Structures are given as structure tokens and as C-alpha cells.
Amino acid sequence: MNGMRELGWAALLAASLMAAPAARADNLPGSRPPDPYRSRTEGIDIQCPGATDPKAVCVSIACGDGFVKMADGSDQYIFGFQDVAGIDPTVMWSYGRLGAEFPAPTIWAKEGQHLYLTLTNLGMIMRPDLFDPHTIHFHGFPNAASIFDGEPMASFGVTQNNSVTYFYDLQEPGTFMYHCHQEASEHMQMGMLGQLYILAAQDDLPDGTLLGTFTHHTGYKYVYDDGDGSTKYDVEVPLQMSSFDPHFHAADLGIQPPPFATMVDVYPMLNGRGYPDTVNPGGIMNNRNAYRSDIPNKVAQKIPALITCTQGQKVLLRISSLSTTEFNTLTAPGFPMLVVGTGAHLLRGPDKPDGTPGKNLYYLTQTITLGGGESTDVIVDTTNVPRGTYFLYTSNLNELSNDNEDYGGMMTEFVVN
């Protein structure tokens, strides 16, 4: 995760020295003239302001197609994103070919930072007939401006061989998500889904700061700026529900029109994997070389869903769903799951007009139900949980399969050491 936030300044600066910014008379009105902190090769234009904006966090992501492997061993053709931080624009086309990952690289930053998020559209290797634009929709971003919302009907999609830098002033912490919004029913089913969360500024309070009767200490982490330490956690695990319809993916690979009307998902997943791949702590190698002999295989599923902690720790589960078809319920029998947030917002009633904080609406539960585009923050306090291995799984029991293979699907393990 740290890797993708390190943009490779040396590489970027070198590139910017080599490629002088092209003069462009066709900027949108009111936008700033080109500045020197950028590189540009063909349509790639990675904008990262460096020292001129000390709050800047720069993320560079490319999109295109690729392959992933399901837990039953089948290959699925996908559309997706990949991390291209630090990749020189002159080699990005060859570097990124058929390199889409599922889920997309996780994006995280801190409340108060400025996120410069560059999306470069590398096009489709297996579908050279397709010229689909792509976007990034920062799902749940408060007070979004439509220009950076990534919903193309109200703004634009980025066409092939071009890039755009979206800008977000990160005002609120919480568990968001991101996905492509271009022809969303197709591109999201095809895998253009990722996790995105913003850490709370409360983490950075000086040591000893009093939050009501709670004393903050350096290193403490909170889900939200709760003002009372009630969302403190020790370990965080983002879990994203999603699911694939292999017939839909096969149609896209086979140059057929997307079969929306028959969409039924049979690969339910957490972090892009069905059980038992969910508990594989490593990456999963794909089989793209079988489809393009000039491109070697790649680890295209990099995010395990295994949860491990030490007894007594508080585990934050950042749970989101980007299923394109279903509501799903996750359950962990025997675990006290405390819901402290929904919709990237502290689960607390409205503040009073005088600034008095609203009522805490946290609740303990055994089940979390989310439809597509929903998220929730759950804290599991393992103080009284005996050491051992537990299951976190969907209680939609028909989703505990990897297509025809049973005992799989949307399930993972929760290990208390």
C-alpha cells in the first residue's frame, strides 16, 4: 500500500525534464496554465504539484483489461485498474498491457490531504475493437463537484491513450470506494472496482490530548473524528464484497454484446477472491499468457481477505459492497461486531445547533447487510474472544460457492492469536 503512495519522485522529475510540457490552447476556461511539475508523453499527463502543495498526495492509476483467476481455477477476462505510480510515461503502454487487477489498487490517504488522482486509459488489448472511455468515481465523496465525480453523463470519460488528474480536497474520513462509472453496469461487472478509505485527522492529535474523558496517545488510530475515542482500533482490514457473472465476462472476451438482461453472479467474492483464496496471504498469479503468448503471467489479485489479530485487539473491518447484482449479508457467529459508521460517516445523530455532538447510534450485531454502493465500519473487540480461527461468511448460503464448486465463495477466516 505504501508503494502506491510513493510516486517515485526521481522518475517523475526526470521524465518532466525530458518531456517539456506541450503548449495547449484548448484548456477548459479558467484552468491554470501548465506548470513545470509534470510529465507528458502522448496523452499521459500526470499532475502532481510537489512542493507547491504540501498537502498533496499523488496516485497514478491506469486502466485497461486483464485476467484474474477464480478460486475454482477458471480464468476471467476483466476490465480493471492497476497501480502505475512511478512508471515512466514513455514505458507505461508496454508496462501496463493486459495488467488490470482485481480488486483495483487500494487508495488511502488522510483527512486534510489533497488527493491528485491520475487515471490513464491504456485501452483494451483483447478488445482492440473497443474504444471505451473510463473514469474514476470516488463513491461517497462529500460535496463532490461533477467535474471530478467520474460519472460521465454529467462530466466526461477519459478516452483511450489519454489521462486526466482528478482532484479531491479530503474533508471527511471514512470508508468510501471507487469504481469506473463509464457504462457502469458493464464496466463494474467486468471488475473496475476498488477500495478507498480516508484516515481520521484525530489520529494526529498531540500525545496526551483529552477527548472528553479519553486520553489520546501517539499511535492511537480512530475510524472517525469521534471526539471521545469511541472508534479507536488497533488493526484495520478492508473487505469489499463483489461478484462475477462468468457468462458476462466470456461475452466481453468473445466480442459479444454485453448480456445485461441475463446477468446472474455465481462467483461471490471478498477482495476479489472466493474461499479458500480469500485466506491465501499472498497474491494470485493469473493466466494471461495463455491468451497473449507475448505477455507473461502476472499477480493480478493482490489483496488477501484473511483477518489476523492478537487477542485483545480491536479489529476494524471496513466493509463495502460493489456487487452489481445483489444484497449480501455477512455474519461472524460469536463475534461482537460493533457498527460505528455507515456511508463513510460516524454513526451518530445530527449535531445540535449549538455544536453539541449528536447521539451515538453504535450497535452490536451479528450480521451486516450491504447492497452495491454501501459501506459500513465495524469494530470487533477480541478481548473476550477465545484464540482460534473463525469464519466470516455470507449467510446468503447459495453464495458460498465458486460457481459449481461448493464450500467457497464469499467467506474468509478470522484468526485470533
Place this chain on the structure above:
Amino acid sequence: MNRERKRMWTKEAATLAVLLLGIAVGSHATILGLTGTSPNPTFNFIAKQGYISTPDGNSIYCWGYANGATGAFQLPGPTLIVNEGDTVTITLQNQISIPGPPAVPGPAVSMIFPGQQNVSASGGTAGVLTQEAPSDGTTTVTYTFVAAHPGTYTYFSGTRMELEVEMGLYGALIVRPAGFDPNVAANRRAYDDPASQYDHEYLYLLSDLDPTLHPLVEQNKLDQYDNTTFFANNWLVTGRCFPDTMADPNVGYLPSQPYNTAPLTHPGEKVLLRFIGAGHDLHPLHHHGNNALMIAKDGRLLESAPGVSGPDLAVSDFTETVAPGETIDAIWVWYGYHLGWDEYGHTLGGPGPFQPNEIYAQSTLASSIGVADTTISVPAGTGHAFLPPPRTFRAIIWGAGYANPDLDPNREVVTATRSLTNPDTFTITRAQEGTAAQAWSVGSIIADTDHGLPLPVTMPSIQNLEFGQYASGSPFLGQSGALPPLQGGFNPYNGYYYMFHSHNEKEIVNNNVFPGGMLTMMGVLPYGAPIP
């Protein structure tokens, strides 16, 4: 069809219209429906049959509640809008006749009113849940109830619901609180509580239908109608599928689907979203642009002490789960705060005009400061409106005699952080963005605002992008930019548009055609742009 008509708008004409109308437009969108005559509104419904049209070119046989003998078949049934305390009477007759062949009389139908107590029903024949009207066209069933609680409700057939609700026998019921007055801001409320006040209201009556089931009913093959294999392929908002949701109400080419859902608002105005689940499935209704505050569910304010606490159990979310039979009231506001750039494209000092939503928090200096001071205080109890520590925020200080910072040539930009212990004390870094430190007297204004901040990134050439119908071509609210041919065109006032849609994304298609289904576009228009 609507596309062709709307394309006749030109940007030039629209801009001129904004200028002519000025900023004084104070319209408030309201939900269309039948209101009757308070305190004893009476509605005469007749269950009829007909066809709805879906944008994938299909024409689907449906049943619906029609408004009296002259009212055409419609989907959904008329939205009933009554007042708290009204004695509501609805008569129901049934003219459904299944075409076949062979033509046969339709089944008996009825109406039930979840959330209403002591509903009396008379006439017709006794059914499982209520009195039913046989399809003889003459028998009248009468339902009467007192609308005791304000809120958002639904009504639907209480007879063979697995068939009749699928076929379209459902509608919305809105009960206005006592003292409701659409023309008085304080009395334009969803509930009695002032926290339910709003500026605009829109109805999202969500339903799903399986287009393979309806022909079986039409052809009198009810023995083949298998509810257990229900598989929706059309998804509707208040009776229409996108893009028809965005067409005008009562358009001629949708004779059976009178209601649109084409929401509009201005920055900072409160939009009441009345969600109703009227289909088989749950729908995750996602609103772009901002979270909404869910203040009520099933016609009751979310409050710990009814009538006393206000909606203290209200929850903020970016997606509302709307379950079948459920209603949700949520208030959505787009403020445009803290984008990190000025959404109007202003530069400090003008030209403006400075807009009402540009200030996130504002107060005054409680004591004077010199050019070297780095601490300020604001009047007690006003500091909490600013961002809490350790966040820093950009602020502008200007003289009390000026209406906005553009007018004061000595304005100073600072960055500020609230004290950890006293919210009314800020530490500031002086003279930012090329402004000079000034001595400021008591009463000078300090505001957290993005006013005058430039867009931090450069937008690519328009040749590198593909713009949608609701794009203006400009990053800035109220401004337009050059667009490639045949792109844009649906946004005459250069607003910001936000998709409000089912986030189970397979539900935003019309059968095999994307986009469609359960999808609408909310427009945040610049101040002064009219809202019908």
C-alpha cells in the same frame, strides 16, 4: 423523443434566460398528485388496464389505479396528497378485463394502506386482508381512514399481491403535517418537526418488473404465471425508466406514465427525497454529490422521544437501502463547501458575484489584532462551526464594512487551526496567497471559504475526453465550455448534475440497453436558474 426536444435549447438562449430572470426566482419543486378537498378529501379510483412503454422499445401490459371514470389507466396510481387529520375516502371499482384469447374478467382487486390505522372498508366482497372489488365495473368498495400522522406512505392492492402489485396496482400517499404551507419556508415540512423543513421535494417510487410475466397475464395464461421465477429486467422510478424519468410530466408519448423524476435544486437548498419500495427487491439507491440524512422511515420521524427530541436518530449515508414496502424520507443538500477550489471560478477581488454558498463558516474577531499576531479569538460559542483541530483551514479576514471579501482591497488570506482546548481561539498563519498582513479591529469578519482558489489541476484537451449529455464543458458552476460536436446539450443552465440511481448496477439498464432503468439525474443549478 425528449432528446430531440431538449436539444433545441441553445446555451446562448439559456444564459440569456438566467440573466433576464435574475436571482429572485424563489420556486420550490413539489410532487404532483391529487389533493382532494381538506378536511374530507374523496378520491374515486377505477382499476384499469393498459400498456406502459419502456425505452428499450417494449410495450408492457399492466394494471393500474385510474382517477375516476375519465382518468386513463396509469402507472403508478395517482399520488394522493392529503393533510394530517383529514378523513380520507377512496372508492374503488374494477374494470380489468384480461384480453386473452379468450377474454376473461380480471381478478378482484382492493387497496390497503400500510401505516394507516383503523381503515374501514365497505362494499364489494370480503377478501383476506380487506374488502375487494370484483371486475364487474360497477361494484364499489369504499375505504376510509383518518390520516393521523404526516409522512410518506404507499398504497397497493391487498389481493393476490404477488400478481397485482407486479402488474402495477400501487401508488404513493403523502400526508402533509398540520400547518403545512408550501409558500412559507418554515412551514414547508415533511413532519411536524422543524428539522424536516425543505425547499424542494421529489418522489422516488421504486419498482421492478419482469417483462416476461406480463404477456402471460395479458394472454390469459395465468396458469403459467410463476412468481418463484421472477427475474426483473425493467426498473422504474415512479412509473418510468431512464431516460423517460427525465422527460416532462404528462408528456404525450407516455400517456400512461404521467410522473417524471427530474430533480433540480440550488446550492444549499434542502431537497426532501421521498423513497418508496414498491417492487419485489431491495434497491440500494445511491445519490451522488453528497450524503443524505435519513430523517424518517415508514412515516415516522427517527426520534428517541416522539414529538420532543426531533430526529436525533437520523443517519447520514450515501446510499439508502429501500426495501419492498418500506418508505424513507431523506434530506439531501449540496453545499459545494471545501472543494479546495472556487466552484465559480472566481479570482480574489472579483469579478463575482460572490455567491451565498461560498462560506463554510463565518464569525468576527472578538479582539483586535496587529500585523504580527498569530492568535485570534471569535465570540464565545461561534468557533465550533469551523473545522475542528488538528485540521487547518483557509480563511479570509476582511473589514466589517464590506459585504464580502472581494470588496475590501485589504483582505487577508490566512490558514487557521482551532485551539484544542478553546474552540473560539484560532492559531493563524498570516499573509497567504500574496496578501499582506493587516491590523484588524474588533468585528472584522473571518470566514472559512474557498473563494478565489484556482482549480488545482489542468483539464485535458477536450479531444482527450468524451462528454456526457449533462456536461457543461466547464468545471465551474454556471459556466459553459466548448464541447465536441453532439456532446452535452442537456444542461442549459450549466449546473452540476448528479446521478441518483440503483447501485445494484444491473438495475440501470432497460433489458439489454444501457443506460436506463432506475436512474435519474439531479441538477444543482446556479442561483437564479428557475426550478419548475
